[in-house]
């Protein structure tokens with residue numbers, strides 16, 4: 001029999017089936033295993049790491065890892081300084097990306113990231129059935145049935161950690177003839193060429209930055225203006241903003257335009273692109289050698305929309321509950337980059353980071369606890385003594401990486417029900433909609449001006465009150481004045 005199937009997870013019935021072996025799938029499997037949840041992991045890849053086997057195309061991430069930091073690498077607090085490693089309870093499984101870095105940069109290269117993920121999969125003994133493609137889906141009463149290249153898998157909950165890297169081309173006449181970002185291979189091929197890039201978000205600026213030393217002329221265009229205030233808070237600014245800098249200074253040969261693309265026409269020697277200004281009057285026509293569509297990506301949802309899975313963003317991303325379950329089809333969950341389909345409160349400035357490893361690694365841990373409870377596995381909810389409450393809250397607000405990275409999205413939640421019980425980390429929106437009559441959620445938020453401050457949400461007899469605390473220039477909240485303020489609020 002072993003010769004018949006040497007791979008783990010033969011087709012059959014499991015409580016949970018996870019699809020994907022990128023960082024989202026690996027983190028989810030690790031957390032489910034810690035909680036003793038029976039699950040299978042399937043992936044059409046041959047090795048762990050998902051998208052990082054191919055992207056970012058120009059080889060360096062936009063998310064930081066600081067190999068040396070004020071916190072020790074083996075601590076939970078260090079996660080705030082390392083936005084790329086997967087997270088674990090065991091010190092020996094923590095911070096596996098920094099040892100792979102050669103320190104040329106505080107942003108790991110794609111290869112370094114991939115090695116860090118592979119080390120995590122190996123040391124945490126995450127089993128994956130590789131080379132197994134999920135092909136179709138159906139529901140049979142309470143079960144989700146996944147049809148795969150290796151046979152049928154039945155489960156009570158399916159977690160799709162399938163990423164958002166399938167090319168999506170905006171519906172512009174003729175743009176389907178352009179090269180999509182994912183197919184841009186060799187920057188040298190653009191030497192002395194005029195290149196029109198459709199899209200002014202991460203992938204558009206990434207390509208433009210890489211082509212600066214090669215192309216003769218680069219035009220980036222999309223209808224919405226570059227949001228300089230948002231960019232100032234985005235990881236993009238670290239890596240890819242030279243094209244914008246050149247344009248903002250009036251530098252020749254690089255243009256960053258606010259324009260709707262009317263059409264792309266193929267000519268004898270290249271392309272003609274006709275655009276209409278959105279923040280300026282008029283039309284322009286560009287004769288260029290190449291057009292690159294950097295208009296984004298979509299999740300490879302296959303037949304899930306036919307099953308009733310609702311989507312947002314032009315069908316590219318699933319619409320999700322606070323616990324990352326399809327809003328419309330119970331039992332279908334998402335992990336990894338696709339967790340951005342649960343937007344959270346989104347009420348203030350810079351928010352959650354669910355589309356990057358630093359954010360979705362925590363979403364995966366919260367999802368695993370949620371699934372464990374749904375499947376009847378008890379999750380520990382330790383009791384706190386009254387005297388521990390305020391120091392614990394101030395410590396979490398100052399150091400918890402979940403709160404610092406998933407700002408205004410994840411919170412430390414405590415319930416008051418015949419004692420003080422630590423409910424763990426939970427989505428803020430779930431807390432606000434929740435039913436526990438007396439409880440508290442502590443998180444970090446950012447206002448429109450970029451000021452970071454701690455905040456407590458207190459639910460008393462079902463009614464929620466919001467208590468923002470003053471900001472601190474060093475974000476240090478473990479001191480007497482915060483202690484007094486929190487005590488006053490709790491009193």
Ligand SMILES: Cc1cc2nc3c(=O)[nH]c(=O)nc-3n(C[C@H](O)[C@H](O)[C@H](O)COP(=O)(O)OP(=O)(O)OC[C@H]3O[C@@H](n4cnc5c(N)ncnc54)[C@H](O)[C@@H]3O)c2cc1C
Pocket residue numbers: 019020021022023024025042043044045049050051052055056057060061062063132133134135161162163164165203297300335336337338355356357358
């Ligand atoms: C160009 C680009 C650059 C990025 N840069 C960064 C960055 O610097 N830092 C950062 O944190 N994030 C970055 N991201 C976001 C990035 O997508 C995520 O961080 C991460 O790779 C997503 O992990 P994931 O597990 O959700 O999906 P992926 O890594 O995409 O993995 C998806 C997995 O699902 C599997 N799969 C898909 N469909 C099937 C199927 N039908 N059957 C079986 N298996 C299937 C795939 O084989 C793969 O194993 C970037 C994204 C893009 C597009």
